[in-house]
Amino acid sequence: MIYKTPEEVERSRVACLLVTKTLTEVGKMLRPGLTGKEIDAFAEEFIRDNGAVPGFKGLYGCPSTLLVSRNEEVVHGLPDKDQVFQDGDILSIDCGTIVDEFYGDAAYTFCVGDVAEDIMELCRHTKHSLYLGIDAARAGRRVGDISFAIQRYTEKIGGYGVVRELVGHGLGRSLHEAPDVPNFGKRGRGPVLKEGLIIAIEPMTTQGSKDVHARDDGWTIITRDGKPAAHYEHSIAITKGGGPADLMSDHRPIEEAIRNNPNLKVVDNLDEELVARYQPALVC
Ligand code: MG
Ligand code: MG
Numbered sequence: 001m002i003y004k005t006p007e008e009v010e011r012s013r014v015a016c017l018l019v020t021k022t023l024t025e026v027g028k029m030l031r032p033g034l035t036g037k038e039i040d041a042f043a044e045e046f047i048r049d050n051g052a053v054p055g056f057k058g059l060y061g062c063p064s065t066l067l068v069s070r071n072e073e074v075v076h077g078l079p080d081k082d083q084v085f086q087d088g089d090i091l092s093i094d095c096g097t098i099v100d101e102f103y104g105d106a107a108y109t110f111c112v113g114d115v116a117e118d119i120m121e122l123c124r125h126t127k128h129s130l131y132l133g134i135d136a137a138r139a140g141r142r143v144g145d146i147s148f149a150i151q152r153y154t155e156k157i158g159g160y161g162v163v164r165e166l167v168g169h170g171l172g173r174s175l176h177e178a179p180d181v182p183n184f185g186k187r188g189r190g191p192v193l194k195e196g197l198i199i200a201i202e203p204m205t206t207q208g209s210k211d212v213h214a215r216d217d218g219w220t221i222i223t224r225d226g227k228p229a230a231h232y233e234h235s236i237a238i239t240k241g242g243g244p245a246d247l248m249s250d251h252r253p254i255e256e257a258i259r260n261n262p263n264l265k266v267v268d269n270l271d272e273e274l275v276a277r278y279q280p281a282l283v284c
Helices: 006-029 036-049 117-135 143-157 252-259 272-277
Strands: 066-070 073-075 090-099 102-112 168-170 177-181 198-201 204-206 212-214 221-223 229-231 234-237
Touching: 006 036, 006 090, 006 102, 006 234, 006 252, 036 066, 036 090, 073 090, 073 204, 073 229, 090 229, 102 117, 102 229, 102 234, 117 143, 117 198, 117 204, 117 229, 117 234, 117 272, 143 177, 177 198
Parallel strands: none
Antiparallel strands: 066 073, 066 090, 073 221, 090 102, 168 177, 168 198, 198 234, 204 229, 212 221
């Protein structure tokens, strides 16, 4: 595993904050009738205008800057002209950047228009599980502690499904570094977390069965039962001494954009105190 110096953590933070800014701008635009292609073109231009490079485009053959997964699409949805957003959709938008050699990575599920209450609840629950995972990510503990916290809350308490095929990951000069950070697992197992490790924690939660498969496009992962899924992601750095993790990406500006966009519905925090514990030092 690659442990970053404080200087490298700061470089990674800039990349993650550009992801936050991009998702914030996208959050200002979203409305029914807009297409995936339109927000993707905007995001690419925005990232390049900021002197950076889209992190996903071209990596493993990925054709786009954003990955936009709608409703039963879990992750890796391709934003094209046929992806027309509709009232009642949930859109999991994942974005990566490269700034000064370092990757940033974060995702947010946006709720467009009149989203059904049970689906809003899926989103709230998934976002809260992300913060529970972050709260478990402390020096001296193990990756399995993060995994367990997310799985227990998602499956045991919520009755939702945890996707097994896709996991969180280390982050740095590569988008995917060791360790894998699954959203399921056992307490006290897996690699030990140490200061300077940067990881992306990203619960992918299904309303129904946890089973997923890829569409014919070879990219889009969808639920087998066609029920919706949500996906929230933050990149964090492990701090010394077992204290709370250092959040690199930031949901606050994204949520402010959502509150100011009449086409979107806000996904409330289930525990404001927990979320407040993990506010990034740098506001963009
Ligand atoms: Mg991501
Ligand atoms: Mg990721």
